[in-house]
Amino acid sequence: MSDSPAGVVDLLGVLAYAELTAFLRLAEDAAALAPSLTDRAELSGIAAAEYAHFRLLRDRISSLGADPERAMEPFVAALDDWHAQTRPGDWWEALIKAYVGTGIAGDFYREAARQVDPRTRALVDEVLAEEVRSEFVIERVRAALAEDATLCGRLALWARRMVGEALSQGHRLAAARPELALLLVAGGREAAPEGGAAPPAGGVDAGLIEVGRLFARLTEEHGKRMAALGLVPGP
C-alpha cells in the first residue's frame, strides 16, 4: 500500500509544487529585498537549485505515467497560502525563509525516502545530494546578529511563525489527503504491521496522530537550524 502509485504520485506532486513555488518566491525575494547585486545573485542561486529539483520530480511523475500538472494541483492552495502567510518584510526575513523553507523540504524528502519504491528513493537521494547553499545564509545572518543583537528576537519569532504556518498547512493537507499522510507517517513507525498503512474510514484520526509525531520530528530538526543561525528559541 505504501508504495502504491497513488500515494507516490501525491508525494511527488506536493514536493514538485513545493519546489516550483519555492523557486518563484525566492526569485521574487531576491529581486525585491537583496541589498546588493552579490546578495541578489546568491539568493537567485538558491532559487535556481530549487528549479533543478522541481525538474527531477516532474520528470519522475511523468515516467510513472501520471500528469505533473494534475499531480501538483491538489497542493497548490495549501502551499500558496503558506507563502502568502510568510511573505518576508526585509532581507533578513527572506534569508531565514530560504534556509528554513529548504530545510523543512529536505526533512520531508528524508521522511518520504524511507517508504517509497527504490527508483523514487534514488531520485530523492539525488535531490538531497545537491547541497543547499545554506552556508551563505548562516554566515550572513550570524554577521547581522553580531552587529545588531536586537535582531535576534524578531528573527526567532519570524522563524517560529513560519514553522507554525507550515504545520498548520500540513495538518490541513493530511486531513484532505489521508493516503499521502499515511505514506509519510508509515516511514516513522518503527514496528508498523505490514498492512498497517491502509487507510480505513476510521483510520484518519490515527493517521493524524502519526502526522503529529512526524511534525514533532520536523520541529526538532528546525530547532537545530535555529541554533546554527544563532537564533536561540525563546521560552
Next chain:
Amino acid sequence: MSDSPAGVVDLLGVLAYAELTAFLRLAEDAAALAPSLTDRAELSGIAAAEYAHFRLLRDRISSLGADPERAMEPFVAALDDWHAQTRPGDWWEALIKAYVGTGIAGDFYREAARQVDPRTRALVDEVLAEEVRSEFVIERVRAALAEDATLCGRLALWARRMVGEALSQGHRLAAARPELALLLVAGGREAAPEGGAAPPAGGVDAGLIEVGRLFARLTEEHGKRMAALGLVPGP
C-alpha cells in the same frame, strides 16, 4: 585594445546583469501570468537557464580578477529601465518578451564573440550552445494566433516596442561606455585597421554610427524571430 580587460569586463558585466535580471523577471512573469502550472513550469525553465548563463559569466569576471558586482553596476539602471518599460500585461506578452529578450541577448553574444579573447569566446560559445527553449514559445504563440487572429497586431506592436526600448537603452549605454561600444562594433567592421578600435576623444560619434549598424543587424535578426512566431511586422 579590443581585448583589453576593461572592455571585456564591461562586456561580461552587461551580459551578466542582463542574465541575472532576465532570470528574475521571467520568474516574476511565470508566477504572475502563466495560465497553468505546466506553462508556469516551462517559463520557469527558461528563467533557470538564464541563471546558469549568469553564473558562467560571473565566474569568468572573477577569474579575470575583477569584482562581478562592480562589473555589473554600471548597467543596472539601463537594464532595469528596459524591464520597467516592457512589463508584460498578459501571458502572451510575457512569452514574446522571453523569446525576444533571450533572442537579442543571443545576438549580442554572437557579436561580442567575434572580438574578445579566446577564453572569453569559448565561454560565449558555451552559453550559446545551451539551446534556449524557444520551441515552447513559438508553439504556444502560433496556436494562440490560430485561434484569435486579432492577437497578431497587438503582439507585433508589443514586440516592436520592446526592440525600440532595447535600442534606446543600448544607445544610452553606448554613449556612456564608449569602450564597450567600440568593442562590440569592432566585430562588425570587416576591414577595420588594427588600431582602429581605440577610442579617441572625437571617436565617439563614429562609434555611435557603428553602433547604429550593429543595431540594424540586431533588428534584422529580430525580424526573423517575428516571422518564426507568425507575427508579420506591420508597414
